[in-house]
Amino acid sequence: MNRRTLPAAAALMTAAALLLTACGGGDDNKSKKPDKIAGADDGTSKSASPSASASASASPGRPEIELPADIKNTFDWPKTGDKDKDAVLSDSKEFIRSRDMAIAKQDPLNEAYRFYTEGEMSASTQEYVQDYVKHKARTTGSYRYYEDNVVIGGRGSATLSYCQDQGKGFDMDIKTGKVNKTPVSSDSYVLYNAALHKNAKGIWVTTKLYSQRGSSKCQP
Template sequence: MKRRITPTAAVLATTAALLLTACGSGDDKSSDSDKIAAADTGTPTSSSPSTSASGTPDRPKIELPSDLSYTFNWPSTGNAAKDAVLADSEQSIKAVDLAIANQDPLNKAYLFYYQGEAAAQTQQFIEAYVKAKARTTGSYRYYDAAVDVRGADNASLVYCEDQSKAYDLYLKTKKVDKTQATKNSYVLYSTQMHRNAQGVWVIAKLLSQRGSSKCRP
């Protein structure tokens, strides 16, 4: 199963095409043909982010194809800062799939939530889908989130992703690559975030571990 980038030293040394990861294989690498597919539901778009007169950031509107769905099993913490981290993280995840659906490696929606190293890695990931002329489809589940807020403007988030019901869809053939779920369908993510001048929690660093025992059922 494919999915978001795995920005370890080994992965960063590979080509963009190898960022697409097949669920049916025993490792993290696959060819372009091992994933991706796309239902023709029109071209999703997003509005450009801006700041309102009140100083509250206008987050980009994220409209995804109807065949994509997300379940976030990370309930409210009761802490305003931690809940804001979780809320912005949800949007950052969806923003990447919007860029893939739009076949746009410089889509403004994901760049609203990713900066620096994380933005560069995410751009590589999106470019791999553009090269393969494919996008994501199916459903994703997120769970076991642990948030740590340090001071007013720094935070970290660790969470799991279940890709067992998510697939790649090829835009030209409309073929959905329904690979069988394996241990690699479960991914552990660790992000380093900071709150920018607009009050948005943006991702500066992103690490992942595919097949993590912490995330497997």
């Protein structure tokens, strides 16, 4: 099974709108098989104990997010000191983690990712997770997120661009536990550009996502 990215619906977001940010892209890779979310290592067991993050997910009203111990996300997104920008980064992290959890739980309608998305992004994420369910697979391994850039717009809007290193992240067959280890190449680095808006609950929800695999901006 190959690395995946979110379905085509994510590409409805024009490059122009997203390129307001320095380095970003969609966090999924599309193939005939489920798009892959960034971050998997060598996870060898479906029974690995879950690990909860002491992040925004612990806040009142927010869904709890727990990932299997073999899925590790590293966010090299230092705080900016700007309240809105830091909130965008925090809620975007939770969206990424919630999507990983939905795949691990094989739950295309998981409430957590729906809490952090709206519109096209909710539909695209559902399709993305459903693709994994169809192929009885999930992600495993380590994913690193870096080179973030947030731009706050008017009327509660924002864009976020970031890179993802999938070099140590893979797909795993749930039934057999077999990990599809693919060699690291330029395609292991993905650029994402996301559009967000602040909803009535004060959450920065992702509404659109655009990805570019092998982007020169994300190469080591």
